[in-house]
Amino acid sequence: MRNLFYLLFLGLILSACNQTPDQLPYLGERAPIEKMVDGKKVIDTIYQSIPPFQFRNQDSLLISEKDFEGKIYVSDFFFTSCNTICPIMHRNMLKVYEKYKGNPQVKILSHTIDYKYDLPSRLKKYATKLGINDHQWEFVHGSKDSIYQFAAKNYLVAAYEDQKDPQGLVHQGWFVLVDKNRHLRGAYDGTKTDQVEQLLKDMDILLQENEK
Amino acid sequence: MKSKRNWTLILFMSVICFIGACQSEEEINYDRYYTTGKQLYESRCGNCHNNDGSGLALLYPPLTDTTYLQSNKNKLACIIKNGLNGEITVGGKTYNGQMPAQQDLSDIEIAEIITYITNSFGNKQGLKKTEDVNKDLKNCQ
16 A cells, blocks of 8 residues: 555656646746636736837837737847857857747847947847848847846846946846747846757747647 | 897887877977867857857858968967957958957967967867967067
């Protein structure tokens, strides 16, 4: 009897291991709300989401959250003259771009944090050299206040100016995965190959969720 | 008579052994430069040029163009130390970016990096001596 119990327990553990997660977690803050469903009070959760935004892209066009409606997207923060982590990040982001190229449900949004120099014309040159000639991967420019606060508050990515840094700008290399409801569903170190592999797997999971 | 011949044979064999076991000074330096050069390359150059020397699209040129590295071999020290601006053609493609200067590198470190680069990624130029880097740096344009 006891052996049987152990066997069952072992089976349970093994089955838990084998299961591939079919849902990604929600990151960031959350708050409970009360809702009326069929005349009954129900507690629901509100997850942190990316608020409406407006940035200018590589073709000087204003883009907003409307351009991401119904899509999942990966967001990051960089600047074109950065020679530390950015080349590694975008070498990895190219893998994301190439895997989902032409998929209307997937976009990439790279924000420059060099608001002084990375004007749309410079972003355009950068994008072209990287081989990006469409709008599936948007490179956007925002003002100083909007970009640093936007990064920290909404994408949980730190970016700031630092006189001590040789290039004067410091930022983290996260790739943040956002779902079609603009909730944060994953954060991956864009400089690490294995984490980028994980991102690609998680994007497939999120795309399946999109179809439900 | 016989023992004298044996002694000659032993002497001869040991001389051969000595020559075989000893690497020339240049070979030792090559190994030393190459190993340190790899570490320096990966911390100083690999972000942009990639650790496998493949560069990144049209943003950063690859280091696999053997002809470019061969025909510019006396300019490499200046490029690494002072950076590079303007248009260059590497592997049939045009690049026009800005490579940052790395003034803090010493001559020996530059020689190590050059030794690594010019003997990796399909290149085979042999040891770059520190004296040669010293000479090259005096002729930077």
